[in-house]
Amino acid sequence: MSLLYPNSRREMEEHRFHPLVLILVPLLAIFFQAYLPLRFPSVGFLNVPVLVVIYFSVSRRSPIGGTLLGMIIGIIQDALTHLPLGVNGIIDCILGYLAASIGLRIDVDNPGTRLIMNFTFILLASILHVLILRRLLGIHEQWYGLHEVVRAVVNGLIGVVLFALLDRLRQRQ
Amino acid sequence: MHNECSLVSTSSEHGLLSSQPVAGLMESFLSRNRNPLMLLAVVLAQLLGLAVQVRRPTADNSSHQTRLIRYWVVSLISPFERVFLFVGHGVSHTWDDYVDLRHVRAQNQQLQAELNRMRLEQSALAEDARQDIRLQKLLSFQQNYISKTVAGHVIGTSGTDLSRVVYIDKGFDNGIRTDMPVITPDGVVGKIRAVFPHTAQVLEINDQTSGLGVILTRTRLRGILRGTTDGRTEITDILPDERIQPGEQVITSGGDQVYPSGLPVGVVERIVPDPEQNSDVALLIKPAVNLSRLDEVLVITQTQDTVPSTMQQDVSTSEQRAADVLAQRLPGALPPPDVGPDGKPLNANSPPPPVRPPAPLHPDRFTPGATPPADDLKPGAAYQKQMFAPQSPANGTTQPGRAAQPSTAVSKPTATPTSKTQQEPQN
Numbered sequence: 346m347s348l349l350y351p352n353s354r355r356e357m358e359e360h361r362f363h364p365l366v367l368i369l370v371p372l373l374a375i376f377f378q379a380y381l382p383l384r385f386p387s388v389g390f391l392n393v394p395v396l397v398v399i400y401f402s403v404s405r406r407s408p409i410g411g412t413l414l415g416m417i418i419g420i421i422q423d424a425l426t427h428l429p430l431g432v433n434g435i436i437d438c439i440l441g442y443l444a445a446s447i448g449l450r451i452d453v454d455n456p457g458t459r460l461i462m463n464f465t466f467i468l469l470a471s472i473l474h475v476l477i478l479r480r481l482l483g484i485h486e487q488w489y490g491l492h493e494v495v496r497a498v499v500n501g502l503i504g505v506v507l508f509a510l511l512d513r514l515r516q517r518q
Numbered sequence: 519m520h521n522e523c524s525l526v527s528t529s530s531e532h533g534l535l536s537s538q539p540v541a542g543l544m545e546s547f548l549s550r551n552r553n554p555l556m557l558l559a560v561v562l563a564q565l566l567g568l569a570v571q572v573r574r575p576t577a578d579n580s581s582h583q584t585r586l587i588r589y590w591v592v593s594l595i596s597p598f599e600r601v602f603l604f605v606g607h608g609v610s611h612t613w614d615d616y617v618d619l620r621h622v623r624a625q626n627q628q629l630q631a632e633l634n635r636m637r638l639e640q641s642a643l644a645e646d647a648r649q650d651i652r653l654q655k656l657l658s659f660q661q662n663y664i665s666k667t668v669a670g671h672v673i674g675t676s677g678t679d680l681s682r683v684v685y686i687d688k689g690f691d692n693g694i695r696t697d698m699p700v701i702t703p704d705g706v707v708g709k710i711r712a713v714f715p716h717t718a719q720v721l722e723i724n725d726q727t728s729g730l731g732v733i734l735t736r737t738r739l740r741g742i743l744r745g746t747t748d749g750r751t752e753i754t755d756i757l758p759d760e761r762i763q764p765g766e767q768v769i770t771s772g773g774d775q776v777y778p779s780g781l782p783v784g785v786v787e788r789i790v791p792d793p794e795q796n797s798d799v800a801l802l803i804k805p806a807v808n809l810s811r812l813d814e815v816l817v818i819t820q821t822q823d824t825v826p827s828t829m830q831q832d833v834s835t836s837e838q839r840a841a842d843v844l845a846q847r848l849p850g851a852l853p854p855p856d857v858g859p860d861g862k863p864l865n866a867n868s869p870p871p872p873v874r875p876p877a878p879l880h881p882d883r884f885t886p887g888a889t890p891p892a893d894d895l896k897p898g899a900a901y902q903k904q905m906f907a908p909q910s911p912a913n914g915t916t917q918p919g920r921a922a923q924p925s926t927a928v929s930k931p932t933a934t935p936t937s938k939t940q941q942e943p944q945n
Contacts, residue, residue, distance in 0.1 A: 372594075378677035380599050386810040389679055407547075413562075420566070424591035425674075426681030427711055427721060433678075478680075484726070486680070487747045 360404040361516045370511065371397050371418050379425055390496055392467060394418050396504045398437050399466050400511050402444035403453045415441030429482065436473045440466050454512075456505050463504035467497040584712050592685070596717045599673040600687060607671075640832075664778055666820035667701075668692050670718070672812045682725035682749060684812060689716040697776055699818045705782035705806030706730065706770060707815050718817070722809050723783070724751045731774035732783050735767040743768070743783060743803060751784065753801040754792050762789060768803055778821055782806045 374393040381388040398418050402411030419437030423430045444466065452458060471493040478486040566587075670686035688694050690713050700707040700720050708728065711721040723730050724745040732743045732753065739762065741753040756762070766786045772779025784803040792798040 375677065376595060376598050379595060379674045380602060382675045382677070382810075383672060383684075383812070389675075389677070394677075420587065421591050422677060424585075424588045425595065426676040426678060427683050427719065427725075427727070428681050430585065430587065474680075485747070489748075 360406075362401070362404070362514060363516060366514045367401065367414075370514070371401075371414070371421075375418065375421055375425070378422075390499060391503060392470065392496075392500055393503075393507070394422055394433075395437060395440060395467065395470055396463065396500065396507055397511075398441045399444045399463065399504070400508050402441040403448035403462070404511075404515070406445055406448040408442045408445040411441030411443075411445035412438045413441075415439070432474070432477055432482070435477060436470050439473065440470060443469075456509075459505050459508050460501045464497045464501035467500040467504075468493060471496070584714075588712070589714065592714055592717055592719075596673060596685060596687075596714075599685070603671055603673050603687070664818050664820075665822045666818075667816040668694060668819050670694075670815055670817060672720075672815060673717070679749060680747075682722040682728075682745060682809070683711065684720050684722065686718050686720055686815060686817070687716070688817065689714045689718050691715055693819045694718045694817055695819075699777045699781075700815050701781060701818060702807050702812070702815055704808075705784065706777060707807050707809065707812065709776055710817065720815070723805065724749050724809055729774070730777060730783065731771040732768050733771040733779075734762065734786070735769055737761045737766065740771055740773070741801070749809075751803045751805055753803060754798065755795060756792075756799050756801055757797075758799050762786065762799075762801065764788060768801075778818065 371394065374397040378388075378391070378393050398411070398415045401414055402408075405411065415437030416434050419432075419434035420430055422433040422437070444462070447453065447462065453462060475486050475488050478484040668688055670688035670692075672684045673687050674685040676683045686694075686700075694710055694713050696710050696713055698710045700709060706723055708720050708722040708725070710718050712719040721728055722745070723743065726745045726747050728745045730743040731740070733740050737759060739756065739759065741756055743751055743753050745751055753768075764786050768783045768785060770777040770779055770781040770783060784805040786801050787804040788802040790800050790802060792800045
């Protein structure tokens with residue numbers, strides 16, 4: 346249980362990470378998002394890169410940093426598709442900014458808070474996704490409400506575990 | 519007092535810290551790391567601007583152009599995917615090829631029997647195919663045959679359901695070009711959308727930007743198969759027709775100038791009202807290929823309008839093998855073995871001599887060889903009864919155990935003088 350309950354006394358601290366962690370973890374998330382659906386098609390249900398953006402933004406509590414990180418990860422995600430670059434970039438940088446802003450105000454080390462936060466952000470990502478596709482690109486993307494809610498719940502649960510694992514990579518100050 | 523003062527000062531410091539605006543924190547952070555951040559921001563902005571704005575032609579110098587950043591990302595991600603694929607295949611091949619070999623012998627026999635059956639079927643179909651080709655030539659009908667393919671492994675996906683693309687480990691250096699069809703033995707997968715030096719992006723048929731000319735095999739209705747946002751495939755704008763039934767096969771029509779005609783695409787799964795045209799229906803198609811579990815694919819790199827030589831060789835081989843298979847099932851159809859003067863096979867490994875019908879005990883005028891040559895017969899002359907001599911093989915050898923029987927038979931007939939004269943040459 347200690348894995349799921351990090352020390353909450355440091356909740357308002359700005360957590361630091363080794364630069365390699367900041368580079369490798371997002372790349373690994375993108376890699377697994379692209380590779381694992383080949384072996385396990387249901388993995389496509391997850392959105393690991395967005396979870397990583399949320400985690401680092403919340404942990405570093407830097408809106409600009411979260412924005413930049415979200416933009417970079419989102420553009421890399423876009424580059425792997427055949428769609429215009431920027432769809433996921435816009436979504437991820439908005440999420441990164443919001444996550445960093447929330448991290449400045451509330452305790453985000455609590456698993457319950459993380460679950461609600463991940464659920465909200467993944468659902469927001471889906472809404473932004475549909476809005477951008479419909480309004481900016483003119484692509485008629487279907488909106489399946491229940492499907493997106495279930496997806497947000499699953500991603501939220503996965504995010505709680507993922508965040509607990511990533512907590513181990515923090516640098517002690 | 520001192521303690522109180524310190525407490526007050528500490529709390530006031532905390533209050534200042536907590537109430538310090540975010541902009542202030544950021545300002546101090548920026549002022550402390552101004553130089554490296556500025557350098558990073560400028561370099562990153564320029565790189566991103568360059569990557570987004572610059573379009574470079576694809577590796578095959580076609581009209582398609584790809585953004586520079588796509589090259590970078592694919593070049594960065596694909597090596598990892600290759601390594602994972604290599605390791606995974608190594609482990610699975612080691613297991614499959616060296617460890618897990620149970621039932622292989624039985625499976626081999628079963629496959630051999632199936633191969634024989636297929637050769638017989640192919641042989642039977644070969645003549646139909648030849649006739650079809652002749653008719654096509656007569657009608658000047660252009661038919662494209664697959665003459666060359668390149669096999670590739672699927673190494674990655676786009677990572678999102680919105681973009682149904684996969685990456686394969688073959689690229690420009692392997693002869694892959696844009697718009698080449700990608701198939702599996704089960705059916706159509708999609709087409710090449712972007713080509714990189716060692717990697718290629720395949721747009722699957724269930725992507726919503728994909729389009730494919732198809733034809734229904736039984737009703738011969740033509741249409742365009744498109745992908746939907748949820749990853750299904752459908753044919754829209756079809757007039758309601760009672761003949762269309764679920765289960766009907768869908769194949770490529772060849773009209774899109776990308777896919778050769780006749781490739782299996784899928785089967786009709788359901789018929790639903792067209793959401794955009796109330797008077798029409800849409801056919802939901804179940805793809806012949808499991809697009810979510812692709813492993814190996816074939817890229818059609820070359821087609822031709824004549825039957826490829828390899829296919830001709832396959833057909834001729836099948837016909838020969840089909841004859842062998844039939845010969846094994848029908849012993850009388852075996853070719854004559856090499857036998858010596860004593861009737862025994864020269865080669866010990868050669869099959870035994872074929873079974874021939876026994877010599878007749880009572881030869882008559884219907885016995886093969888009993889009728890005199892046409893040169894010896896005179897027009898209008900009365901038919902003369904003949905003495906029937908025993909039949910001897912053309913090569914002068916007699917079959918063991920059977921030569922004595924006819925000689926006893928020739929002593930029985932009531933021979934006339936003329937028949938004796940005809941018998942003289944044989945004596």
